[in-house]
Amino acid sequence: MSSSTSSVRLNTGVQMPLLGLGTYKLVAFENVYQAVDAALAAGYRAFDSAAVYQNEADLGKALKQLMPKHGLTREDVFITSKLGPKDQGERAMEGALHSLSQLDLDYIDLYLIHWPGTQGLVVSDKRNPGNRAQSWATLEKLHAQGKLKAIGVSNYTPAQMRDLMQSCKVPPAVLQVEYHPKLCQIELRSVCEEFGVCFQAYSSLGKGVLISDPVVMEVAKNCERTTAQVLLRWAVQQGVPVLPKSSQPDRIKGNAGIFEFSISDSDMDRLSALDCGHRYCWDPTEVV
Template sequence: MSDELSLSSKVTLNNGQKMPVEGLGVWKATLHEASFAVETAIKDGYLLIDTAKQYGNEAGVGDGIRKGLAATGKKREDLFITTKVFNGDQGYQKTLDNFQGSLDRLGLDYLDLYLIHWPVDGLYKETWQALEKLYSEGKVKSIGVSNFDQEHMDDLLQDATVTPAVDQIEFNPLLQQEEMRDYAKKIDMKIEAWSPLGGGQALNDPKLKKIADQYGKSVAQVILRWDLQSNIITIPKSVHAQRIEQNADIYDFELSDDDMGAISLLNQNKRSLWYQDFDWHTPHKQNAYHDEVDQWPDAKDFPVDYKK
């Protein structure tokens, strides 16, 4: 498998579109950090970039895309760009009304993947209808969901005419979501891992450290390689150039069946600590999209420590 996989490898979604197996996540990144990280990632060969309106950094991501394309000579169609419907924008008409804003901030004329960020009760089915409309009009190449469990999916599919191509969920060695993965296989939907390193908790596991030492790799690299060999799309987040490069250095080794099995035994159904305390389901206050993007045209160069 190590000979077959590379940073440019892609999987085929249920609508025939090709999606890279690894990308860059930018949750919690500022505008400056997001721009630098995205530009760096594109220079390093990343093709998949994942953001969300909720992150408040779409404009920074767009700036990084432009700089990365200019630096590498790549074209827009070489990249796979994902963003997500903000909780406060959910509902049929509100989703349609606010979609263009994400495109404008990103500086794009289409998205490769548009996700419902969370299944907001009473709204996510209407939101999905809006995504189906955007998909039918060619404004997005693929549509999917994020943080949907089997109950939400069963409800959504009762009225959906398009099966979600992707469900982006929290996934790491301590939270392996086996039931959701099995469900996704049955309906031909890909699983994409957010927080693949378990919010940093998995990095301290001694069994993972022992496996990593055997391969001369870091624990993070072993986890990301495990994702790929588990047929999981992975989007590790970093704003540091060295870590972005290291996260992509996972294609020159292959985990043995024994090591894959050992990692599978680490599951604790344990969500990240920050996740438990964060009010993701309130579409306002700390989750609200902020106006920092309006200041982007006047933004200055990055602080030096962002580049370390």
């Protein structure tokens, strides 16, 4: 992968890889080590974790051991983590510093508020907006100190993004949300474009359901590629970074092949026409 074709420039001026390894449900050090080793060998330079994944310490340890093996330094990798919903609000500083400690890093490349709500509060609780604002102010402080090189959010709605843009001192660099042909998030993408925020995808395969969709299978046949590669390529061909997760070295390597082909305009349109607003993951739209 060449940096010119496989990264996107954030509003901080930093280049973020278009392809990263998602680590949700990747647990036990030996599994994390094997996945990171395979990813680095395949050209991945970005890794996405979160406090709630409970694998920050294993990821940090694996990277420290494996970067020298692959001839890399800390500056060569882009590490993302996220503030857990239990730390939303007044515990945000504690939560963010704990992520830094677990990862055993001097800085995190990108740190996100994982969820617009607060653990223990119902989605309609009027304290949620205040907690989000308090968390963001904390992230801004850590960003100013250089401990968080870029800050952003995950699972925010268009309204929540607009509220943040009106009140923030430092604009979010990234919004990470569920994104695939059945959930094209047109309004959210428009908001991100308006404010210069990088729109990043997770769950590109729809929790695995979309790899057997007839249209996806037909496009994959046309491209002579796997359905997983087609779903990931559909996003990156639009400039949207992706975070496929796998513990299988062969699949990790296969997912890196998305920069070796392109999808025709007509097939891109066919995939996008699948949009029906369907979510395979959690729905943040009811969080006030």
